[in-house]
Amino acid sequence: xxxxxxxxxxxxxxxxxxxxxxxxxxxxxxxxxxxxxxxxxxxxxxxxxxxxxxxxxxxxxxxxxxxxxxxxxxxxxxxxxxxxxxxxxxxxxxxxxxxxxxxxxxxxxxxxxxxxxxxxxxxxxxxxxxxxxxxxxxxxxxxxxxxxxxxxxxxxxxxxxxxxxxxxxxxxxxxxxxxxxxxxxxxxxxxxxxxxxxxxxxxxxxxxxxxxxxxxxxxxxxxxxxxxxxxxxxxxxxxxxxxxxxxxxxxxxxxxxxxxxxxxxxxxxxxxxx
Numbered sequence: 333x334x335x336x337x338x339x340x341x342x343x344x345x346x347x348x349x350x351x352x353x354x355x356x357x358x359x360x361x362x363x364x365x366x367x368x369x370x371x372x373x374x375x376x377x378x379x380x381x382x383x384x385x386x387x388x389x390x391x392x393x394x395x396x397x398x399x400x401x402x403x404x405x406x407x408x409x410x411x412x413x414x415x416x417x418x419x420x421x422x423x424x425x426x427x428x429x430x431x432x433x434x435x436x437x438x439x440x441x442x443x444x445x446x447x448x449x450x451x452x453x454x455x456x457x458x459x460x461x462x463x464x465x466x467x468x469x470x471x472x473x474x475x476x477x478x479x480x481x482x483x484x485x486x487x488x489x490x491x492x493x494x495x496x497x498x499x500x501x502x503x504x505x506x507x508x509x510x511x512x513x514x515x516x517x518x519x520x521x522x523x524x525x526x527x528x529x530x531x532x533x534x535x536x537x538x539x540x541x542x543x544x545x546x547x548x549x550x551x552x553x554x555x556x557x558x559x560x561x562x563x564x565x566x567x568x569x570x571x572x573x574x575x576x577x578x579x580x581x582x583x584x585x586x587x588x589x590x591x592x593x594x595x596x597x598x599x600x601x602x603x604x605x606x
Contacts, residue, residue: 377535378533378550379536380454380537382570383578386431387604389427389604390551391418392423392551407602407604417573419569437540437601440582442541445547447473452471452540454469457530466603468594473524480512480516480519480521493507524539529553530550530553534553536551541583542586542588545583
């Protein structure tokens, strides 16, 4: 954060507004979770099926492949795969390929996810991708934060607000516009911050609730933290593409059986490479 902006925010706090903390980019908070394979140079990421022949992943994964002039390929599924819908401001893309009756995931009907809700992030981190091993990272939702995605530049800065006693308070949309500026209001989005350990290669993988329903999409990770695109942005992308996903009621209060959730979801989660 620049010194003048920090001074301006401290001034707002003195006037009775909450202090806005944080800033930074994914390089400081979390890193985009697409990765180059060691020694091979190929870009890897993760994706999941929302219907036969329809895969969701991150825009920045596809951009890496475009930059190398290579087509996106899906492990275990025949191509070609083309972009059906793309939204850079939420870092989501929908890929279309030949349907073959494969398994797919349901989306939660939840309208709001509570803080501390248990979730599971699935994907193919680079360290396990060569062996074709999917990994599962359990965690809890820490907060919803406001961000401005820049998939081309690999940045998604965010901020945290506190009151005068230093206690975190929930940001409002208006706070995001004040922090980022009205010129970026069109790219302002919510993101989920989760205390799950993901990293390079997890980009585009699903975040699931205890019932195995999708509640978010991983787009960055590092140092025990994961950033995910929320469910509302995923629903919006699918609606624009004319896709009606399978919907399921949210998980109840029972303790999650993550082994069972992983086993059920695994056939619908795929490794991408180019």
